[in-house]
Amino acid sequence: MAYWTAADNTRIYYEQDGSADGPWLLLLPGLLGSVQSQWQRFAAILRQTHRLLMVDLRGHGLSENNDSWLAPDVMVRDLLGILDALDIKEIHVSGYSLGGYLGLMLALSSPLRVKSLLLHAVKFYWTADTLRELQSQLNPDALVARAPKYATRLAEIHGARQWRPLSRQASDLTGYLAMKGLDDESLAMVSCPVLVSVGDRDEMVPVGEALRLYRALPDGRLMVLPEVRHPFHSITPLPFLPMMKTFHR
Numbered sequence: 395m396a397y398w399t400a401a402d403n404t405r406i407y408y409e410q411d412g413s414a415d416g417p418w419l420l421l422l423p424g425l426l427g428s429v430q431s432q433w434q435r436f437a438a439i440l441r442q443t444h445r446l447l448m449v450d451l452r453g454h455g456l457s458e459n460n461d462s463w464l465a466p467d468v469m470v471r472d473l474l475g476i477l478d479a480l481d482i483k484e485i486h487v488s489g490y491s492l493g494g495y496l497g498l499m500l501a502l503s504s505p506l507r508v509k510s511l512l513l514h515a516v517k518f519y520w521t522a523d524t525l526r527e528l529q530s531q532l533n534p535d536a537l538v539a540r541a542p543k544y545a546t547r548l549a550e551i552h553g554a555r556q557w558r559p560l561s562r563q564a565s566d567l568t569g570y571l572a573m574k575g576l577d578d579e580s581l582a583m584v585s586c587p588v589l590v591s592v593g594d595r596d597e598m599v600p601v602g603e604a605l606r607l608y609r610a611l612p613d614g615r616l617m618v619l620p621e622v623r624h625p626f627h628s629i630t631p632l633p634f635l636p637m638m639k640t641f642h643r
Contacts, residue, residue, distance in 0.1 A: 395456070398476045406472045407456035408449045410480075412441035417509070418485040419444040419642055420473070422493025424515070424626060425564050428455030428551050432490060432626045439635055444642065447485070449476060451493065453560050455551060464567040466575075470499045477507065486642035488512040490626050492567075498576060498584065505585045510642055514591040515599050515624050518607050520572035528598070532565040534558040581610040589615045589641050591634070593622025615641075 397405040409429055412419075419440065421433040429448040440446055452469050453459030461468060473496065477485065486509050489497035494513035501508040530536060534557070538545045548557040588611045592604035601618055608614040617637055622628050 398472070398479050400452075400460075400468075400472055400475060402460045404452060404458045404460040404472075406449065406452060406458070406476065408447060408476055410445070410447055411437055412444050412446040414445065416444040417642065418482050419446055420477075420485050420487045420497075421446060421448045422473075422487065422489035422497055423451060423454065424489075424491030424493050425567070426454070426548060426552075426560065427490065427493075427626065430455065431547075431551050436631065436635060439631065440639065443639055444486070447476070447480070447482070449473065451496070453552075453556075453563060459563075464563045466496065466499060466567070466571065469496055470503055473500055474504060483507065484509050486510045486512075488514070488638060488642065489516070490514045491516060491624075495571065495575075498581075498588075501584050501586055501588075502576075502580060508586050510587045510589070511584070512589045512591060512638055512641060513607070514629070515593065515596055515626075516590070516607070517571075517599050517603075518576070519603050524598075525569060525572045528568055529565045532561050532568070534561040537561060578610045581607070582612060584611055585613075587613045587615070587641070589617055589637070591617045591619065591637075593619045593624065593628065595622060595628075596624045598624045 396408050399405050423429060423432045428450050433448055437446055450457040452472055453464055484507060487497040494516035497511050501511050552560050590604050590608040592599050592601055594601060608616040619634060
């Protein structure tokens with residue numbers, strides 16, 4: 395187990411794996427996800443060709459959060475701090491949902507460091523109704539009532555005491571991103587190649603939104619995965635991993 399400690403004494407968990415000769419690849423989980431619950435199942439394949447760096451986002455999984463909320467700029471500083479500590483000068487980035495959004499922010503803040511960026515199921519365009527619905531779903535009491543198995547799983551991933559405050563912080567974060575997050579002008583400043591990936595059955599990110607996102611990027615590409623919904627576990631290795639490995643060469 396490896397940890398990097400931020401300026402506020404928050405410990406951020408990360409794992410390294412893979413080929414010593416391969417290019418670096420940063421794998422970022424989504425909101426309320428973790429390395430173990432999401433990217434770990436693909437690591438055995440990706441490690442054959444890449445040096446993997448997998449990070450639990452602040453407040454998620456095995457990472458702590460000594461801040462009062464999930465500040466996206468602070469989470470990006472966490473990532474930069476880990477890259478600096480490991481002396482990683484250049485890296486490819488793949489992120490799911492919030493992880494992809496943070497990957498965009500990382501590419502904007504450190505354009506010479508991010509060589510390519512894959513965004514899977516990243517929610518970028520919001521309506522008031524969409525935000526209201528998602529925030530209601532993130533209410534921990536509603537989660538227990540509506541999806542008790544999922545609530546139990548969140549307790550396993552993040553801890554019995556932590557998952558409820560984390561869900562509330564996640565709700566606040568989505569509101570912040572919807573109201574004060576990146577916009578199309580920000581996307582125009584992304585200099586690295588970006589592959590926008592989305593499932594054709596994604597309940598949160600319609601294919602039309604992914605198309606709009608990819609078209610707003612200077613060097614964007616689009617991949618639509620058949621029979622894939624928004625949850626990360628619905629992704630199948632084919633065709634996702636071959637496309638991912640080819641893109642992150």
